[in-house]
Structure formats: structure tokens, C-alpha cells
Amino acid sequence: MGIYISDVQMAGLFFPFVALLITFPILLWNYNRNGAISKWSMAVTYSLVFYLICAYFLIILPLPSRTVVSHLTTIKYNLHPFVFILEFIKYNPLKITNVHTWVPALKNPTTIQPLFNIFLTIPFGVYLRIYFKRSLKQTILFTFLLSLFFELTQLSGLYGFYSRPYRLFDVDDLMLNTFGGWLGFMSGKMFSGLIPTDLQVRKTILMRRQKVTIFRHITAALLDLALVILAGIVILELQRPLNFRLGNYGSMVWSLGFLVVVLVPELFFHKTPGMRAVNVELVDSQGNQTNKLQIVKRNAFGVGWFFLLTILELSIDNDWVNGGIKNIIAAVMLILLLVVFLSFIIDAMLDLFRPEHDMLFEKLSGTRLKSSL
Incomplete structure (x- = not known):
């Protein structure tokens, strides 16, 4: 246990x-x-x-070591049903008339193993009935397939990682797992009063789909960020034969990736790939279509701090800028970056507690996100 x-x-x-x-x-x-x-x-x-x-x-x-498994001589599978019953009768110390044997009998492997296999799939039966709305026949079938997947995983030696199985493929496990799924289905009715109905869920979705929540904000931003990183990698690979030394300017590479993934789609389609994935689009503060100047302002206020990094890198790297001026430029840029970044973090924290809160860069640019559904 x-x-x-x-x-x-x-x-x-x-x-x-x-x-x-x-x-x-x-x-x-x-x-x-x-x-x-x-x-x-x-x-x-x-x-x-x-x-x-x-x-x-x-x-x-x-997981045992591969060396230990390679020296195993135990049987690999059992295709005889109800062996667990025979083992219980033969090895379990239970004597109904002797109370002192009851606890040891419960702790005995011949009790624990079958009960484990039953309880393993009870939740699966509950999920299939309550959430996936499956019938009893479908629940039995899907539970059997899940159990078969488990048993084949064991029989394959963890998909070939081991030279032979280190656990027994047992037909009794298939039977007990399937019974557990049936038991979960039958007990699922007890939970029906604790869960929302389909109608309630649909009503909630209809109300929420018009709201641009923080989750939709973050999801769109993360998807765009992933694409910006991918675009940056592609740009680095494309410029390598041309020897542009862009690899020395990390922020410039990501800035170019941002232009390709975010700014251009916003200017021409009013939505980035991330926005498209969560069904939101850019509009002005009145809900009408944005103009290009507003989009440029939005990005300047929203992620302009990142472009400051590019300017900082280029300024420090130039030979015509002496050491003293470089230090001043670096200090000023870093202060600006800190102020802008802290403002962005505070604004994002406010957004967590105020649903549909327009962020600072949205207010300054007169833009916001609107559900496109």
C-alpha cells in the first residue's frame, strides 16, 4: 500500500x-x-x-533497473480468469469466525490487489457518465480499453524500454478494472445533484463568451509569444548565411519577430494569431474598427519597452559612442525600462481582480479587445 x-x-x-x-x-x-x-x-x-x-x-x-528486469524468470502473462479468487482462498488468512484475522486479511495482498484494480477505474466510470454522458455499454467498453492499454503497457515492458515485462499481464486485472468502471457508472448517479446541468453550463458559456476575461488575454499573449520566439529562431537561421550578426542583438531578433507575428496582422487583419485562437479582435474604445494609428499607439505603449532594449543594445555596441555616454544611455534606458515594466505589472495585477478591465496601454491608445463571436 x-x-x-x-x-x-x-x-x-x-x-x-x-x-x-x-x-x-x-x-x-x-x-x-x-x-x-x-x-x-x-x-x-x-x-x-x-x-x-x-x-x-x-x-x-x-521502475526497476533494466539489469534486474533482464534477469527475471517470472511468467509474463496470465490468461486464466478468476485466479485472484483461488489465490484468496489459498493464501488469505481470513477466518470469518475469528475476529482477529479480519484486519490481517484486509492487509493481505490477495485482498489489496483486487480492490486496487476495482478502485483504479471507479473514477473513470464516474467521469464517463457524469461529464461525457456515456451509456452503460459505452462506459464498459471504454473502461475495458483503458484497462487493456494499461495491461499492454506492462506487457510491452514499457514500450520496449525493458527487454521483457516486469509486471504481469493479467486477464483478472482486465475483468476487475472493467467491473470498477461499471461500479463508477452506477455510483455516478449519487453525484448528479452536485454538478450543473447541461443547460446551466450552456448559459454560463453564452454569457462568458462575450466577455474578454484575463484568461483570454493571457492565452492570446502566450500564443503570440510562442510564435514570436519561433519567428525569431527562423530569422536567426535565415540571416546566418548573410553574416548580419543579428545573433549579437537578441532583442532586435525578437523585435523583428514581433513585427511579423503581431504588428503586421494587427494592422491588416485587426487580430493576431493568438487573438484569432481565442476569438477576440481589436476595436476602438467605442467598439468600432480601429485605425492604424491606434494600433501603432497600442503596441508602442504596450510593448514599446522591449524596443527600448534594442535601442540600448545598438547604442552600447557602437564604437563611436564613448564610455561615459554609453553609461548614461544605459542608465537612462534601464530606468525607463524599469518604470514601464513596473507599470505594466501593476496594471496586469489590477486586471486579475477587475473583470474586463481595460489595461493602461489600451486606455492610452483608445483600443481594447472585443469578442469576435
Whole structure:
């Protein structure tokens, strides 16, 4: 039992990172499809990812060394059903008439192992019924397939990492896991009063899709940032044969990437790739189409501090600027950067607590984001 608990603890440590990789694309897809996502859906998605991580770790951990596995002589699979019952009868110390055997019987592997396999997939059955609205037949089928995936993972020696299986492929596990999914489906009705109905979720989405929340702001910005980085890498590779030495000016490379990914799409299409992904667009403070001057102002006030880095790099690198002037330029630029950056951070913090709060650079430029749905 201690092994199982340690595996769950490990899953808890890995969860924030793995959830970021798995859950974010799911939420983004929902945003792109529906224009919004309810807090209920976010919570369920996170909990489902956490459950699957725990379940997966529980069936593969602890990982033995490859040398130890290569010397194993244990059987690789069991295709005879109900062996767990025979083992319980043969090895479990339970005697119904003797109370003192009850606790040792519960702690015995012949009890723990079957119960573990049942409880492993009970949450999966609940998710399938409550969240995915699957029927009993579908729940049994999907639970069986999940269990089969687990067993094949073990049979393959963790997809060929080991020379042979280090855990048993057991048909009893398939049966008990599938039974756990059925049990989860049947017990799912108990939770029906605790969850919002489909109508309530749809109403929430319809209301939220018109609001440009901080999550949509951040998601659009992160997607654009990823594309700016990608564009910067491409620019570096393209200029390499030309020997422009752009690699010496990191901020210049990212500034060029910003022009390609953000400024040009905003000027001509009023939305960046990140904005397009979360269904928002640039408008003026009255909700009408922005003009090009407003867009330039928005970017100058919003990310102009980054272009100051480019000017700073170029100024310091030039030979015609003497040491004293270089120090003055660097000091002034750094002070400006600090003031602008702190203003941006404070404004972003305000945005967390004030829904649909227009940020400072939006107020100064007379622009804001509006849902395009």
C-alpha cells in the first residue's frame, strides 16, 4: 500500500507540469469552438488529467533497473480468469469466525490487489457518465480499453524500454478494472445533484463568451509569444548565411519577430494569431474598427519597452559612442525600462481582480479587445 501512496504523491508533484501540457490545448480547443469555457469544465478537465496521471503512475511504478528486469524468470502473462479468487482462498488468512484475522486479511495482498484494480477505474466510470454522458455499454467498453492499454503497457515492458515485462499481464486485472468502471457508472448517479446541468453550463458559456476575461488575454499573449520566439529562431537561421550578426542583438531578433507575428496582422487583419485562437479582435474604445494609428499607439505603449532594449543594445555596441555616454544611455534606458515594466505589472495585477478591465496601454491608445463571436 505504501508503494501506491508514494506513486500518487509522485503524480501530485508532476501534475502541475503535465497538466499545463495536456490541459491547456484542451481548454484552448474549447475556447476556439465555444468562445468560452465554464469553471466547471476547467475543474473537471484538471481533475481528469490528475486522475489519469495517478492511474498511469500506479501501473508502471516503481521502475526497476533494466539489469534486474533482464534477469527475471517470472511468467509474463496470465490468461486464466478468476485466479485472484483461488489465490484468496489459498493464501488469505481470513477466518470469518475469528475476529482477529479480519484486519490481517484486509492487509493481505490477495485482498489489496483486487480492490486496487476495482478502485483504479471507479473514477473513470464516474467521469464517463457524469461529464461525457456515456451509456452503460459505452462506459464498459471504454473502461475495458483503458484497462487493456494499461495491461499492454506492462506487457510491452514499457514500450520496449525493458527487454521483457516486469509486471504481469493479467486477464483478472482486465475483468476487475472493467467491473470498477461499471461500479463508477452506477455510483455516478449519487453525484448528479452536485454538478450543473447541461443547460446551466450552456448559459454560463453564452454569457462568458462575450466577455474578454484575463484568461483570454493571457492565452492570446502566450500564443503570440510562442510564435514570436519561433519567428525569431527562423530569422536567426535565415540571416546566418548573410553574416548580419543579428545573433549579437537578441532583442532586435525578437523585435523583428514581433513585427511579423503581431504588428503586421494587427494592422491588416485587426487580430493576431493568438487573438484569432481565442476569438477576440481589436476595436476602438467605442467598439468600432480601429485605425492604424491606434494600433501603432497600442503596441508602442504596450510593448514599446522591449524596443527600448534594442535601442540600448545598438547604442552600447557602437564604437563611436564613448564610455561615459554609453553609461548614461544605459542608465537612462534601464530606468525607463524599469518604470514601464513596473507599470505594466501593476496594471496586469489590477486586471486579475477587475473583470474586463481595460489595461493602461489600451486606455492610452483608445483600443481594447472585443469578442469576435
